[in-house]
Amino acid sequence: MTEARANMGRAQRFFVLVIALLFAVVSHPAHSADRTLRLFFWQAPSILNPHLAPGVKDQTASRVVYEPLASFDAEGHLVPFLAEEIPSLTNGQVAGDGRSVTWKLKPNVKWSDGVPFTAKDVVFTYAYITNPDVGSSSIGTYKSVDKVEALDDLTVKVTFKDVDPAWALPFVGIQGTILPEHIFAPYNNKAAVNAPPNLAPVGTGPYRLKEFRTEDVLLIGDDVVNTVKIIYEPNPEYRDRARLGFDEVTLQGGGDAKTAAKAVLGTGVVDYAWNLQIGDAELQELEAKQIGKVALYFSSYVERLMLNFTDPNRETSDGERASLQFPNPILADAKVRLALAKAVDRNKIAALYGRTGRPTANLLVAPVLYNSPNTTWEFDPDKARALLDEAGWRDTNGDGIRDRNGVPLTLLFQTSVNPVRQKTQAIIGADLAAIGIRVEDKQIDSSVFFSPSPDILNTSQHFYADLEEFATGNKSPDPGSYMVKWTCAQAAQKSNNWSGLNESRYCSDKYDALFHASETEIDPEKRIGLFVAMNDLLIAHSAVIPIVEWANVPGLRNDIVGFNPTPWDSETWNIADWRRKP
Template identity: 30%
Template sequence: MQTPSLSKRSFLKLSAAAGVAGAVGGMAAGPLRALAAGPEPRPGGQVIAGISQEPTVFNPLMPGSEYDQGIWWQVFSTLWYIDADGTIVPDLAAELPTVANGGLSADGRIWKVRLRKGITWHDGTPFTAHDVKYTLDLINNPDFKVRNRVGHSLLRNVTVTADDEIQWVLSEAFAPYMSVLSLTFIVPRHILGKADDPNTAPFNTAPVGTGPFRWGERRAGELVLLEKNPAYHGDGPYLDRVVFRYIPDQTMLYTQFRSGEIDYLGLSGLQPAFDVEARALPDRRIVAAPAPFVEHIALNHGFAPFADKAVRQALYLAMNRKARLEAIYHGRPIETESYVPHGHWAFDDGLPKHSHDPAAAKALLDKAGWLPGADGIRQKDGVRLAFTNSTSAGSQSREQAQQLLKQDWREIGVDMTIENMPGAVIWGEFWQKSQYQSVMVASNFLQGSDPDVTPRFSSKAIPAQGGSGLNTYQYRNPEVDGLLERGSREMDQAVRRKIYQRLQQIIREDLVFLPVSQSVIVEGVKAKLTGYRPNINASSNCWNMRHWFWAA
């Protein structure tokens, strides 16, 4: 979504208007508007959502996946969120803070947020500004295992001025903070604040929120059931309950969607092998929509061979990427060289294009001293060029992709061993603490819809080295650190675009990871299930289940 350059003051004033997400990095989804049209909402019934990875993290401030986020959107609320049109919509906040309404200072550092009155937690306790302060303080508690502190770490003097008003000062202007807060779920002070250790509190397995659905039960390895919150402060919910059914085998997942046992097949999406048949099913809608996820091969730079740039370059040249996307995914994904989604205002379309050139890959490795051994596998200084690659077990398309990748790399004298595991295992400490060697994964690198990637690439965001963030690649680059700092402080979008395009160029040149494609997720819903609306500004299309209902 292209928007004009903005001065600092103009940026802050614009945050009061519809379509504000364009100013902070949003992407509109105009063509999807038609999906929201339909009959008047009818209350009642339930939805069974079929997913291929099991939600296991129910405290929304802790490290979790998009499958966990599907639960968070139902149980919890944010101060505001970004909808499918790229508009920032107040939720717990009564209005967006702006310069015009006194909620923001002209320099973007002083924030005053007014909250809605009359909101209650699921246990009936009133929601107040003290809960917001507790949440922000907990995020910055060094002993708490938080998902991300970027932006929040700049908070100073967080003060409750009334039950329905809170204010704070940022130590410096931080352009992405509006977007960061759109994905910061507020937790209850009266429950977590009494816990001996928020990291292990009972709340983390039986959460209490202010969202449209209340916690029902979890049957480990099977499902999570959520019940309607009759005291919800917003529109809806119209459904009586939502069931997230975990089915790791994606053939079985599709079979249950085809038979009607599942109402919505999402998050992992419909596997390409079932695409043609699914579109012919009666009373179903199959929706393909670009997603912010970028499929890539994550490389752990703490693993010695991957610290050699020549190895990373050779692996990329040896990948027959286009053929793999055509053969397995029928060309659905969008080939990419960047972590920023196509169509985003910060996207750099001038990055070098991938080429499949095994001969060049071999020459690079020869020059770097990685020479074939007796078994054909290259080695250098006694170290074989061999490593494991992991992904979620049960993902047939990725498992097929791994087999082709293994062949590509074997051709140049590289030995890749496949070591897959359940999603709940792989995306735990194995991923978060950089215990892997390489992983096949799709990630949303944006913060809400802002292109700031400090949590992903800052040298201070490496969890395995004591940092707070998502830099599981263990990548370090002083120039990148400097650009990230500049980009987060700059309010002029034209200047920010240049900064983030330079960042994309460095990440692509260094091949921090091996980019494959931007995801186009194909999801299935029953024809009478109304309100479902893909949202490229969220990591889960379950973001608005409160608006779903069954048409007559």
């Protein structure tokens, strides 16, 4: 009976495989494997509108089609896409008073449906992103903008509300991609989220959408993986079509990180795989097959231990927890926070990441000019114990847990469900137990922990715990929109529907003064100094404990060249340059 069932299972898998392969052959008879670029995401993209994208996977899939005026390369230099040239003080396109910038656009650019691209599309994109009914995820980049004007078909002027040293953020990078007015104008309203163009994009980029399949399969070794499949073809209106390396690009989404790693490194059935979040030992074992390689690069992301400055257990009269009215009874003490910083073994945690992580003392690590040379970290449990003694936390009953006024020193530590993070919780729990602190762990599904919904309680924004762990970083070389999250006004609270960026509710007048000075400082060196000072203040206050600087971990087949990732845009930003070696 068991053998019969096994045979039946094999037959069913074979039937599914045959149907899938026949479908692939019938659908794409004209393209050889060498002329098809195969991308794989273990989280399936659900939308192809970069300004409504819920995650990096959706932005990366959208970037194949859409382009910004310019983008930043890995060194932080601006590279023109739809712009004819990069504005500067020298060419007069950046105003001397820092209140406006003028962009000259490339002539003769067309959308993939043949309609001319003009400055009116840039003006429309601004109106769309900043329309509250649309609910764009890109809106933060445009908060400093007062107005956007089309001076003529090929000239756009952006005027800011005040002096803006970060003039190069609007219309730059993934959050600067331009949408066609003639396609999206009917959906510049509450209908935006369900607009048909979200799954049928019309762009100026090197490839255009051919088909979006919500159900497909991918064969990886003996495994059949259910996927979403997006098929692109060369954009016939692209200004430099002759240099494109492929006749077709396919993007499949599904499975998990191990599946993706096996697909690109172990079997080579795909050419690129996104975000290979598995152990480095497993990656190296797959790389030994010499089919593919890990193309890791460090960016701005830092895995950090966040400390809650408010009391997650006490409620206000109207039922608000973690309110600014009630400081955290343990972590409001700077000595306790410093003790935690000295008790965490960052080298041991970094070892979990292998090549893909390195310990750091800084919260702001990129670009390199902002990575402070003034900070250090040390693993010193004895100093941590002494600090807790000074703070009045002692083990008075011999149970191994410190207490004060009869209250044991216990901290609740939450993070998302992730194998590396659970191992990190175990390391930190052991480190803190060694200095007399009991840690209670809580794991939350990623879809809940990172949910933007104010109605879901177990999120990083509500932060109903003492400690939480996640990674984030600045999305552009200008760290203003990243460092603003530590200002007092950004505290996530019930009054702002938990939309504030400051999850820990840290507040410092000195920090706020540094940040506000950065908003109008147009001297680049002085501005760098202000951001370094902000980072140093956070570390000095032990407001947060940076743990590991993350590397991005895409995988590539060995015969793919031209992949040149930047931390400041999607990994497909230069897909027009990708080629397959003969």
